[in-house]
Amino acid sequence: MYDFAYQKPGSVADAVKALAADPEAKALAGGMTLIPVLKQRLNHPSVVVDLAKTGLSGITAGAGSVTIGAMTTHAAVAASAEVRRIIPALAALAGGIGDEQVRHRGTIGGSLANDDPAADYPAAALALGATITTNKRAIAADDFFQGMFTTALEADEIITSVTFPAPAAANYQKFRNPASRYAIVGVFVARFPAGVRVAVTGAGQGGVFRHAAMEAALSANFSPDAIAAVTTPAGDMNSDIHASAEYRAHLVGVMARRAVAAAS
């Protein structure tokens, strides 16, 4: 690891100031991605701004929604009685990220800001139509994700919380890499009165995406049969040592049908 300066500001305002003051500064949330990246010398920040003391942790139940502070750990979301009551699929997703020790440190804000193309939380945020709140503004999930590892966040912008509207039914199915537990393909299905939203992670070349053909079919008929004939173009899929593009395209259908069947 290259050495760096380290700051642990006591407020969001001070953290923003530290990030704004130095274009080479990097925010540290749970560190479950950033620290391994630093260890591999893939990134060389001048200063690491630790968000641990910015008071961004906590879960609040609203009327038909749940708001999760950016520094809330995956373990806290998985164990939250409020999240389990309002959006059980979201609690289950959080409980399936990495392993127990990773879930004790990793945070929802860190996961969304990083926008790893195989991460779980982007699928939940996009399928549920979450609102990502920062120190500057509120960003709809549809506008937030802009391709793998790329988001609408500006350099001096920090996620403070994420608000998820409660769906009528939802489920997340992940075909996981058995070693890393990242999604080879993960599909989050959320049914709202206005229609069904389907988000796919792990599969697409451009990171998390909505599956318009499945959304249309499921909005008309919310059943696994409704999407049995819906195909996913392999040309848009990732191909790597874990799975070919054709296999990923196939898995999108399988995971989506399982998610619809299990949605509650």
Add this chain to the structure above:
Amino acid sequence: MPQVSLTVNGTQHTVEVENRTLLVELLREKIGLTGTHVGCDTSQCGACVVHVDGTSVKSCTMLAVQAEGANVTTIEGLAAADGTLHPMQEMFREHHALQCGFCTPGMVMSAIDLVQSHPEGLSEHQIREGLEGNLCRCTGYHNIVKAIAAAWPLMHGKTMPAAAE
């Protein structure tokens, strides 16, 4: 040079570190507690698991400076002053839950957190899932799972209820 003040196994330490120093490096190289191991160094294997403020974490993926003010417990902090083993250590011995022993400190630390965080009981399936972050490359997991199930009643002071899956 930056300084970190933290409590390790009940003893207060103030240690000079670099900002890039990992918690596991602080424990092993600055404080000399080499019971915590570094296996993969990529947060996969769990040989480096310690408790930070009562919760199991991978100390190879945490900066020492992040542990400022924290209360850290390592494998060396489990046994009583007279050498009496922690029930989890005793059950690992009883059930032969180790062979080479390299993964054992991390296994024991993860196992204790797992048992403590499930006062309602633990099924064999839950124990196996709970060990996802710890790899053993010689004995396999069977006796480790048995040891953890056997430690649950000792740690909670009652018979383990049949856990709901």
